[in-house]
Amino acid sequence: MLVAIDTATGYASLALHDGFQVRGEYTWESQRRHTVELLPCLVAALEQLGLGAEHLSGVAVTRGPGSFTGLRVGMAVAKGLALARGLPLVGVPTLDVVAAAQERSRRPLCAVLQAGRGRVCVATYHWQGGEWRAREAPRLTTWSVLVAETTSPTLFCGEIDWTGAEALATLGEMAALLPAAPRLRRAGFLAEIAWRRLNRGEADDPATLTPIYLQHIT
Numbered sequence: 001m002l003v004a005i006d007t008a009t010g011y012a013s014l015a016l017h018d019g020f021q022v023r024g025e026y027t028w029e030s031q032r033r034h035t036v037e038l039l040p041c042l043v044a045a046l047e048q049l050g051l052g053a054e055h056l057s058g059v060a061v062t063r064g065p066g067s068f069t070g071l072r073v074g075m076a077v078a079k080g081l082a083l084a085r086g087l088p089l090v091g092v093p094t095l096d097v098v099a100a101a102q103e104r105s106r107r108p109l110c111a112v113l114q115a116g117r118g119r120v121c122v123a124t125y126h127w128q129g130g131e132w133r134a135r136e137a138p139r140l141t142t143w144s145v146l147v148a149e150t151t152s153p154t155l156f157c158g159e160i161d162w163t164g165a166e167a168l169a170t171l172g173e174m175a176a177l178l179p180a181a182p183r184l185r186r187a188g189f190l191a192e193i194a195w196r197r198l199n200r201g202e203a204d205d206p207a208t209l210t211p212i213y214l215q216h217i218t
Contacts, residue, residue: 008066064212
């Protein structure tokens with residue numbers, strides 16, 4: 001059973017995946033309470049399935065971008081489980097998880113995280129080889145700059161607030177704001193990305209896996 005942990009931003013998510021299906025998933029708004037909420041949630045998820053930590057076979061974690069505190073909590077728990085139980089560990093860029101939830105499209109996909117102080121963290125993806133692949137490294141910007149840069153029809157997903165939705169509305173048909181449910185970052189998709197990597201024989205070294213920080217994200 002693989003456990004997937006995402007505490008990168010103000011939203012947290014946790015999933016248990018057996019390699020064939022998601023057995024349990026919890027996603028919630030966690031305003032700087034990751035430290036006190038994550039482990040009880042994991043224990044409850046395992047108990048609901050009648051399992052214990054000894055049944056875990058792997059760990060996946062979002063490695064950023066994200067908030068300093070949020071990433072630190074998720075990374076610490078993931079590394080602790082991996083080292084204590086000798087489990088393979090997979091770190092996945094946060095925005096890759098957002099993109100993985102979206103359906104195939106010929107249009108580019110812009111995935112968004114809130115970065116505080118009027119900024120957003122974005123990365124653009126294109127569909128290739130049956131999956132969304134990043135065109136660029138994540139970067140910090142603002143809604144006004146992002147709108148000005150959008151010169152072709154684009155899908156937008158992720159943490160898009162009212163300010164962002166209003167900015168995108170000025171683009172008309174150039175911007176397609178995806179519905180709220182698929183915009184939500186979910187650990188079930190993190191788990192699926194991690195399983196594919198593990199099946200290819202890929203894993204990260206807990207000693208050298210580090211978070212991706214752009215700047216401090218609140």
